[in-house]
Amino acid sequence: xxxxxxxxxxxxxxxxxxxxxxxxxxxxxxxxxxxxxxxxxxxxxxxxxxxxxxxxxxxxxxxxxxxxxxxxxxxxxxxxxxxxxxxxxxxxxxxxxxxxxxxxxxxxxxxxxxxxxxxxxxxxxxxxxxxxxxxxxxxxxxxxxxxxxxxxxxxxxxxxxxxxxxxxxxxxxxxxxxxxxxxxxxxxxxxxxxxxxxxxxxxxxxxxxxxxxxxxxxxxxxx
Amino acid sequence: xxxxxxxxxxxxxxxxxxxxxxxxxxxxxxxxxxxxxxxxxxxxxxxxxxxxxxxxxxxxxxxxxxxxxxxxxxxxxxxxxxxxxxxxxxxxxxxxxxxxxxxxxxxxxxxxxxxxxxxxxxxxxxxxxxxxxxxxxxxxxxxxxxxxxxxxxxxxxxxxxxxxxxxxxxxxxxxxxxxxxxxxxxxxxxxxxxxxxxxxxxxxxxxxxxxxxxxxxxxxxxx
Numbered sequence: 001x002x003x004x005x006x007x008x009x010x011x012x013x014x015x016x017x018x019x020x021x022x023x024x025x026x027x028x029x030x031x032x033x034x035x036x037x038x039x040x041x042x043x044x045x046x047x048x049x050x051x052x053x054x055x056x057x058x059x060x061x062x063x064x065x066x067x068x069x070x071x072x073x074x075x076x077x078x079x080x081x082x083x084x085x086x087x088x089x090x091x092x093x094x095x096x097x098x099x100x101x102x103x104x105x106x107x108x109x110x111x112x113x114x115x116x117x118x119x120x121x122x123x124x125x126x127x128x129x130x131x132x133x134x135x136x137x138x139x140x141x142x143x144x145x146x147x148x149x150x151x152x153x154x155x156x157x158x159x160x161x162x163x164x165x166x167x168x169x170x171x172x173x174x175x176x177x178x179x180x181x182x183x184x185x186x187x188x189x190x191x192x193x194x195x196x197x198x199x200x201x202x203x204x205x206x207x208x209x210x211x212x213x214x215x216x217x218x219x220x221x222x223x
Numbered sequence: 224x225x226x227x228x229x230x231x232x233x234x235x236x237x238x239x240x241x242x243x244x245x246x247x248x249x250x251x252x253x254x255x256x257x258x259x260x261x262x263x264x265x266x267x268x269x270x271x272x273x274x275x276x277x278x279x280x281x282x283x284x285x286x287x288x289x290x291x292x293x294x295x296x297x298x299x300x301x302x303x304x305x306x307x308x309x310x311x312x313x314x315x316x317x318x319x320x321x322x323x324x325x326x327x328x329x330x331x332x333x334x335x336x337x338x339x340x341x342x343x344x345x346x347x348x349x350x351x352x353x354x355x356x357x358x359x360x361x362x363x364x365x366x367x368x369x370x371x372x373x374x375x376x377x378x379x380x381x382x383x384x385x386x387x388x389x390x391x392x393x394x395x396x397x398x399x400x401x402x403x404x405x406x407x408x409x410x411x412x413x414x415x416x417x418x419x420x421x422x423x424x425x426x427x428x429x430x431x432x433x434x435x436x437x438x439x440x441x442x443x444x445x446x
Contacts, residue, residue, distance in 0.1 A: 065316030
């Protein structure tokens, strides 16, 4: 495994999956150029981007090994090619638990509340703002209840153990989204504490949506 | 990494994510006992199962290293502890592509058409049969269009390269679900060919829902 060459991250400031990859890149200390695609304007479906990435989604990471897609696959690649500091623990059972906690977010929560799904709920099913908020709250709440139990069992300061991991790459963006949608968080104290502990790390903080070049008013924020 | 001990798979015959794990276990040649949880009766939310698996989902795999959850995390564990035959290729970029193709199913398609989501669409949003079928067709069709392009680029007989991989563990169940819901497949010839090639392998065929002990009429089927 060789370290990745020059990296270009195709992302969008408020994309939760892009936020995950930024956290991983920052924890690894890898420099990267950002190319923003405005999802609200449908830029991810522009022909030149589709030619590069037929999925028409962000994030995608251009490397000297080609274009990588899907946030978890990208993060596993970074962990294999640039193993220090590791984002997965050593033992197979521990690695499975970390991957399961990440999947509980990436497979069971996030896909149900991203922009394209919420758009369809409104446009094709006529779900109004209230119905969409109930939908969001239900799936985030169900997933967070499961994660709360897993973090109580496996967390020691961070969501898994006592150091940043793949779980944090997924958890910090998911908590950001939950707050953005006004989801009640009183039932998930261990989850919130672990996520805030991770979010306080300067490398994680630098990946925050508000600090990306394409964020509204980003230039006005302190560096 | 040590080979896993006695294995107990908590599953349900028609669960797509359980089907993935059965395929992986069979490809690896690992024996396992099955404990079925009838999702239609809500058995996955019974207190004794929730005590074992707070996520209240299937599949879960009981191993001598503890209970593993989330199909992709389980399959990665099996690949690490029982590496022959491998379900991931060797190079980091190839591994990232296989994981991305699997995630295109596991994160972008499957979560939108599983039983609990379709239930909510009907119960809370009043979506009728026609609206639910349109929803299913839209998300499977969108995801399959992306996968078709990836398989055309990376497949050589199978979905990735010329041997069974993690992609097939996800693709075969997803095609089964697409057919079950009557999704039009004319636009995805490379995908269908790759999936049928994989499904023809006896180890993959043995994982089919209709051949599980809890399937209706399973006892009447030829072995």
